[in-house]
Amino acid sequence: MTFAFRHTVTSLLRPAALLLAATLSLTTGPGAARADDVLVFAAASLKNAMDEIAPAFEAATGDKLVVSLAGSSALARQIQAGAPADLFISANKNWMDTLEADGLVQSGTRVDLLANSIVLIAHGKDSSPVEISPALDLGALVGEGRLAMALVDAVPAGVYGKAALESLGLWESVSPKVAQADNVRAALALVAAGEAPYGIVYATDAAAEDDVTVVGTFPADSHPPIVYPAAVMAQSGKPAAAAALAYLRGPDARAAFEKQGFVVLGE
Structure with a gap:
């Protein structure tokens, strides 16, 4: 970074x-x-x-x-x-x-x-949807950029996001590209500003920001109930x-x- x-x-x-x-x-x-x-x-x-x-x-x-x-x-x-x-x-x-x-x-x-629920968001208003499943190559999707998340070992949105990625077998490949922020609104702001092309936030946060697109929703059974x-x-x-x-x-x-x-x- x-x-x-x-x-x-x-x-x-x-x-x-x-x-x-x-x-x-x-x-x-x-x-x-x-x-x-x-x-x-x-x-x-x-x-x-x-x-x-x-x-x-x-x-x-x-x-x-x-x-x-x-x-x-x-x-x-x-x-x-x-x-x-x-x-x-x-x-x-x-x-x-x-x-x-x-x-x-x-x-x-x-x-x-x-x-609440957690979603994968992308910068901008017209990003293409993806299917969130074990087959998703999230590391390739993020590319040379960063995946914005709240602190994955402390802040609930980050904890839920990491749990979902681990459940789907995606964490290991994408963890080196994760940019951790102190809270979920800060992670949202990074994606909205284009500092990170993708992020994981609550569905409610994504709904409050015009400069991001929800490209996928994490399966409810991939993380503990929010x-x-x-x-x-x-x-x-x-x-x-x-x-x-x-x-x-x-x-x-x-x-x-x-x-x-x-x-x-x-x-």
């Missing part, structure tokens, strides 16, 4: 330490969150939906959702380090399991909120946190999630 390419990746992202500092500033700085503000740590793939849900929640309740977006792994580690999140929405179950094992999840509040759990954090003492979680499961939030391509689970 050239220096210029590395610079492109890092310029799209905020390091976890900076994000933690920014998050903490919400409660300690001049613009500190009010007592009825609900600080939501949400997976980066939820950006478009949360952009719509947050103002609607405030209009309906008078309380405010302050949304901090990043890879689920970074957010979970920040909560472990003491970041004052009221709600956490993870893009996979493992990170919520970790926080629950650490005693950081308020008992009885955890719910499976959403489901489920987004949500819960109130144990340290939150705000009644509005439970109300916010209930709102996320209600009809207005459901419409926003479904518009972005999520499958809403449960109620």
Whole structure:
């Protein structure tokens, strides 16, 4: 990877330490969150939906959702380090399991909120579709370019993508060409900008970007189910946190999630 390419990746992202500092500033700085503000740590793939849900929640309740977006792994580690999140929405179950094992999840509040799928995307609007199967020569398809993915051993979208490629027998041939980004939206941005010709992202992310084409969907049985759990954090003492979680499961939030391509689970 050239220096210029590395610079492109890092310029799209905020390091976890900076994000933690920014998050903490919400409660300690001049613009500190009010007592009825609900600080939501949400997976980066939820950006478009949360952009719509947050103002609607405030209009309906008078309380405010302050949304901090990043890879689920970074957010979970920040909560472990003491970041004052009221709600956490993870893009996979493992990170919520970790926080629950650490005693950081308020008992009885955890719910499976959403489901998603992963797709192969290409730069531009008119790329040809491919059949994603063990017969796909993904390395040849990528050519001299890179396959953009979120961190394959930490960020859920990357973990799911690697699992799918391994299941299909494609990982070994393409792994040297993988460009890892800190979260799925950064991987999407690399493909949209033409820095990488192909990438693996959630279907919902692809739907939010005009400069990419979905060229194939990974078989559902090639990776673990993609489920987004949500819960109130144990340290939150705000009644509005439970109300916010209930709102996320209600009809207005459901419409926003479904518009972005999520499958809403449960109620």
